[in-house]
Amino acid sequence: MIAFGSIVSSQGPGSPNNKRQTLTAARAPARSARLLVPAPHRPPVGRFATASAGKIGMWVFLATDTMGFGGLLLAYAMLRVRATSWPDPATRFDRPLAAVLTFVLLFSGATISAAVVAARTGKTGAARVLLALTALAGLAFVAGQAVEFQALAQARHVGLTADHAAALFYVITGYHGLHVMVGVVVLVAVAIGMKPSAPGGALSLGGVVPAGGVSADGLATSGAVLPTDGVSAEGVTGRDAARSVGFVEVASLYWQFVDLVWIVIFTTLYLLPPVLHG
Numbered sequence: 001m002i003a004f005g006s007i008v009s010s011q012g013p014g015s016p017n018n019k020r021q022t023l024t025a026a027r028a029p030a031r032s033a034r035l036l037v038p039a040p041h042r043p044p045v046g047r048f049a050t051a052s053a054g055k056i057g058m059w060v061f062l063a064t065d066t067m068g069f070g071g072l073l074l075a076y077a078m079l080r081v082r083a084t085s086w087p088d089p090a091t092r093f094d095r096p097l098a099a100v101l102t103f104v105l106l107f108s109g110a111t112i113s114a115a116v117v118a119a120r121t122g123k124t125g126a127a128r129v130l131l132a133l134t135a136l137a138g139l140a141f142v143a144g145q146a147v148e149f150q151a152l153a154q155a156r157h158v159g160l161t162a163d164h165a166a167a168l169f170y171v172i173t174g175y176h177g178l179h180v181m182v183g184v185v186v187l188v189a190v191a192i193g194m195k196p197s198a199p200g201g202a203l204s205l206g207g208v209v210p211a212g213g214v215s216a217d218g219l220a221t222s223g224a225v226l227p228t229d230g231v232s233a234e235g236v237t238g239r240d241a242a243r244s245v246g247f248v249e250v251a252s253l254y255w256q257f258v259d260l261v262w263i264v265i266f267t268t269l270y271l272l273p274p275v276l277h278g
Contacts, residue, residue: 052246052250054246054247054249054250055246055249055250055253058250058253058254059253062253062254062257065179065257068175069172069175069176069261069264069265072168072171072172072175073172073264073265073268075168076168076172076268076269077268079164079165079168080165083164083165085274086165086274087163087165087274088273088274089269089270089271089272089273089274090273092152092156092158092165093148093152093169093269093270094148094151094152095270097144097147097148098148098266098270100144101140101141101144101145101148102262102263102266104137104140104141104144105137105138105141105180105258105259105262106259107137108133108134108137108138108141108255108259109255109256109259111130111131111133111134111137112130112131112134112187112251112252112255112256113252113256114130115127115130115131115134115248115252116248116249116252118130119194119244119245119248119249120245122241124194124195124196124244127191127194127248128191128194131187131188131190131191131248131251132187132188132191134187134255135184135187135188135191138180138181138183138184138187138255139184141177141180142177142180142181142184145173145177149170152166169269172265172269173265173269176258176261176262176265179258179261180258183251183254183255183258186251186254187251187255190244190247190248190251193244193247194244194247194248195241195243195244196241
């Protein structure tokens with residue numbers, strides 16, 4: 001009886017076991033409520049976490065455009081492999097001129113990359129000059145192609161309907177030249193529409209970030225900057241300036257794609273030796 005009484009008294013209302021059970025029962029509803037509360041939203045991590053709609057749209061367009069160029073080059077390869085004879089590009093085409101045009105286009109790729117850097121660091125004037133240089137290089141490339149077409153058709157009497165090799169040459173290089181002309185128009189429009197930013201400011205697609213901070217695309221900033229919702233002395237908001245940077249970046253994606261495609265075209269049409277069957 002004594003032992004039983006001691007056990008009962010140890011399980012009384014004031015015992016440590018009862019207190020522990022009471023606290024556990026009180027915490028149960030709170031724990032259940034926490035389980036019902038949705039987890040806080042965390043921004044996505046990765047390369048496309050900070051990509052703008054313009055960038056994503058351009059990537060999708062370039063993916064589809066790659067299929068267009070790929071289809072033309074595939075048709076060229078199939079006809080060339082199956083043909084019993086194929087003209088030697090070294091004797092038919094002007095390789096030195098094509099090499100110069102390739103260098104001009106590669107130079108334009110460097111200037112558009114520099115324009116992106118200048119735009120991101122708030123150097124609007126320098127970005128406009130570099131965009132203009134890129135557009136001029138594109139015009140020079142198209143003019144050189146026109147000269148080559150004229151010489152090929154008139155001096156060498158190789159027109160569009162001369163043979164399969166000539167037809168594919170005109171179609172592929174002309175299709176690429178059309179892309180260059182579209183790019184020139186876009187570059188000029190972007191250069192004219194660029195909005196100036198505050199001196200020393202660094203911009204990203206999400207707006208202008210504070211001095212000493214890091215933008216969404218990992219760009220460190222320094223000096224005075226224009227807040228995202230602020231207005232500069234010229235009446236330009238930070239969002240307007242950041243949007244201009246986004247346009248430059250999207251135009252750069254397109255132009256670099258045009259450069260890369262031309263390297264493949266130049267190698268395929270001008271440099272590959274003829275296949276001799278026999």
